[in-house]
Amino acid sequence: MRAFSAPSKALLAGGYLVLDANYSSFVIALSPRMGATINSNPNGPTNTIFVQSPQFKGKWSYTYKDGVLSSLGKRNPFIESTMEAVFAFLSPSTFHCINITIYSDPEYHSQENTITRFSNNRRKFLFHEKDISKVPKTGLGSSAGLVTVLTTALLADFSKIDLESKTDLRTIHNLAQIAHCKAQGKIGSGFDVASATFGSIVYRRFDPMQIDGVAFEQRQIKDVVLQDWKMVAEKCALPEGIKLLMGDVMGGSETPKLVSKVLQWRRDRPEESLGVWKKLDEANMSLIENLNELAISSNYTDLLHFMSLHSVNSIAKLDHTSKDFLKSKPLLNVISSFQHIRKQLRIMGEKSGADIEPRSQTELLNECSDIPGVIGGVVPGAGGFDAICLLVVRSAIDDIIQTTKKNPAFDSVTWLDLEEESEGVQEENVQSYLFAE
Template identity: 25%
Template sequence: MNVKNYLSKGHDFLITVKAPGKLYIAGEYAVVETGYPAILVALNQFVTVTVQESNDYGSIYSKQYQENSLFWKREGNNMVFDNRDNPFHYILSAIRLTESYAQLLGKQMKCYHLKIDSELDSPDGKKYGLGSSAAVTVATIKALCRFYQLSISKDQLFKLAAIAHLDIQGNGSLGDIAASVYGGWIAYRSFDRKWLRSARHQLSLKKLISVAWPQLQIELLTPPKNLKLLIGWTGSPASTSHLVDAVGVKIAENKAGYQHFLHESKACLKRMIKGFQSQSLLLIQKEIRYNRKLLQTLGNLSNVQIETPLLRQLCESAEQSHGAAKTSGAGGGDCGIVVIEQQIDTHDLLDSWEKAGIEQLDLHVHQVID
């Protein structure tokens, strides 16, 4: 039986949940280090997961993910696959971890059909860089917790999703997981991943998601009322995992330069967070501009193109309209963000984007209610 047809026949007891995508506002690259801050937003574009109990067999279906690229490299004569950009591996990791947790709580395992529908990776293959792997991990765990009638807090959901995601990606800050779980604007400081690796051998999963994680901080932010966020997509998808790897290799050769970048990024983000706390758009914009310069410096330091020519054009045109702009996330393509005053007319800016081949993404910040 085709699961797509099965789930569309109107059967009862469907469980449906969704998790939002994200965008980084500031703090990229530095946030992969323990305790370093970043600011992110959750967006009103979602991954939706539907679960339906089955009596005989289970299945996983997604029209977006049925044909997904695989990356591989050579280690000697062996072909080694890199699964970090393949959403199905995050789904399977989320399933394994949630079912392990459910069994610890005495739940009986069942068969089920799992359907994933993503607005973050469009049917025609466009990848916007909105954190689909994080959102699908969060949505899958959330759906299965409801399926197995497990009551979990947002903090516990974050921790389960972070572990499942880290098992596949290996690197990264997990800030995208936080945005997908908590929603809105958040200040995020990454936890000690070395501690987590050790704690997983010493603590049960039930205990692990209940204890405090060293250095982890997640703070909800309220933006100034006159702040407007614009998002531009350059039409060139980028792989966060591969960019973070590439920067990591190069910065090992220039530790002093990297430490300076980390120090300045932390100071910049602390000031930017104060801008949110004091409702100062001007302070936020000032630090957005400084964070852009820091990322440009990191790109030069690591010989990795973080700000592509089209992203540079996006930023410069925004500055001409009195907005503060920068790359979002790992750069190398994907999106740029603009923080601008609500009252400013942005028609000329958006016209210049359209002429340059930059697509405005008509997205808004999403607040997670439940």
């Protein structure tokens, strides 16, 4: 038996712009991971694949004969199209029965009505009462994680793959991207599948024409998967000492509705919207550059210490002597990049009628500007009422949480137990997924 896992994501900068290949986005891979174990069973029926997701009482079965994958019984579009893509790509002849088990970390889904189990006291898994399609999601990208880890497990079972090899990661990514688009019935920006594969990245999307109309047929899928998609997925990571803090706001928004409003405005007002696109892109790119600058600045530790004692608002009020210490230093630039991103997202929201940074979120993020140790924050991804995402000084985290507990403005916020974990898809110790019965 072998085990693999793929990370969840937060789109810290680049929402909406990432849909257009002219713009880059900043995707942070997060510690909650989707896992899969895979093993062959020589005693089971040949050319049969059993997939189960015990946390959601999910069981799906497939057979593969004469190049055709058939689903027996219950359907799961994401599992099914991953199987179809990988089998079309590999086109295996006879093979032993395959057993796959899916494991998802707690933060992907609402944790209501669950029973907790630990695997060898390593990982915690929640077992839900309801079927997977009925359990509310938190927006961390469960389907992208599922498709990516399943693609990896299947490829590893049938062939030799090296998760350190850029070529093999491209193959996993391209297959997973095709499978995910088929299951969703649309070609999105794909940033979630890209970060499930590569981890934390600066991402520029592939050309949608690349996979438009591709069929699960061996020659065609091989051609497409092995081509250069001309996308960009440059690995990156937050500077040490800076922590990503995600607050679930228990609101909920529908990404497709927000996206359609924004794209409609872009079509209706091409010139006006292009201005916003350009300014937002500048702010996004300056956030990435300034974080890199900050990480290599000679007085980095001093700057972080300073930040842990000051809030964004108190820094704005500092006199010149104190500011000289920071002047032309990247910390101030990171702070202002966040402010520019928020400003442009608010303009985009106002002009398009999409609630990207709704007033309640503006108020919350403004409150964060009064907390020492908070460098900046945004509404991640498509925005809306789902979540806020902050970058904070790691050493100040306990004080930050305490401060928010005392402030009623944060009553609706639940801080999620997650971190950046910049690694993409990886092999795991099987023991992490085995339960002592």
